[in-house]
Amino acid sequence: MRKKIKLLTTITLLVMFVLSLTSCGKKQDGQTQNSENAGKNEPIVIKYPSFQVGVNSYAPVLAKNIEEFNKKYEGKIKVEIEEIPGDQAYVDKMKVLLSANELPDIVYAGGYNLLDPALEKNAVVDLTPYLDADPEWKAMFSKEVLEFNSRNGKIYSLPNERQVIGYFYNKELFKKAGINEPPKTWDEFFAVCDKLKAAGITPLSMDTQDSGWLTSLWMNSMVGTNGDNGNKLFSVKYKYKELQK
Known part of the structure; x- marks a missing residue:
């Protein structure tokens, strides 16, 4: 038995979302599409590459979360996953895209030190005003979490999950x-x-x-x-x- x-x-995983600036570098397919859809009442498409796919143990959880999100915001926002099997393959691709100023809409930064290089290229959005405008959302994160994801007093990324190790x-x-x-x-x-x-x-x-x-x-x-x-x-x-x- x-x-x-x-x-x-209870730990907060070192897994963060980093939002790329649409004004930095070349426009990507999703960004171009969003500009074209702005006046057509079509949903905003958010590109989200991830290695948590296929046989990855977290893949079912991610798929369910994306499905529920798309259902809740149907007609307004749609998240599309780009499958990149393997942690290292994902990190390598994000670094290449960063070098070309072509980061996707959302980057899973994790413990891969992607935030600081992205900041050096001015490729991330300051999330501080959005958190300040929504105290309930901000209260979901501890002081330590916000400090860890801050640079020079500005919050640039957030964890997407909390877990208890058992x-x-x-x-x-x-x-x-x-x-x-x-x-x-x-x-x-x-x-x-x-x-x-x-x-x-x-x-x-x-x-x-x-x-x-x-x-x-x-x-x-x-x-x-x-x-x-x-x-x-x-x-x-x-x-x-x-x-x-």
Whole structure:
């Protein structure tokens, strides 16, 4: 028998939307179409390239969200997904489009450091006035989230989801190792892993279907909460050479 429990910390994924300026660079098909449709009462088309398609585990969720959005705003706004299978293929294409000043309407920036290069080319929209005009929408995001997605006091991107990291555990194997309760803190978690290993049981089996994303999040959390050194490591942004000192 297996049971799923949630870790205590709710995290905000480093997944942000960045809106490209239609006035920057060449007009794209969707932008040209929107200009032509302006006087025809046809819906505004928003181009959204994504790697969360095909066999990606998030693909069904994204498809459902887009379907519900298009239904709600039918006749006014329509989101069209461009499928780009694979994280790296997506990132590479966005960098090429950025270099050519041809970013799509929405970019899934994630943890791929796409926001800052886009800002250098003046290719993103300041979302601050829109958030200030809608306090209810702004209240959905924590102070830390808004600060993380801000540059020079202006908000340029927003997370599109929040998740709770959880795990499944095998009650029979826990009992065999003499473990009565599932861990609720990192210290308890590591202690449980040690007990399982001592009992000849492999402690963990991590996901690798997509990019090992959850595995990466766990590793970051473990390092980031490992005293002053771990905290220092994640306080340095995009400065690998500084970390080597």
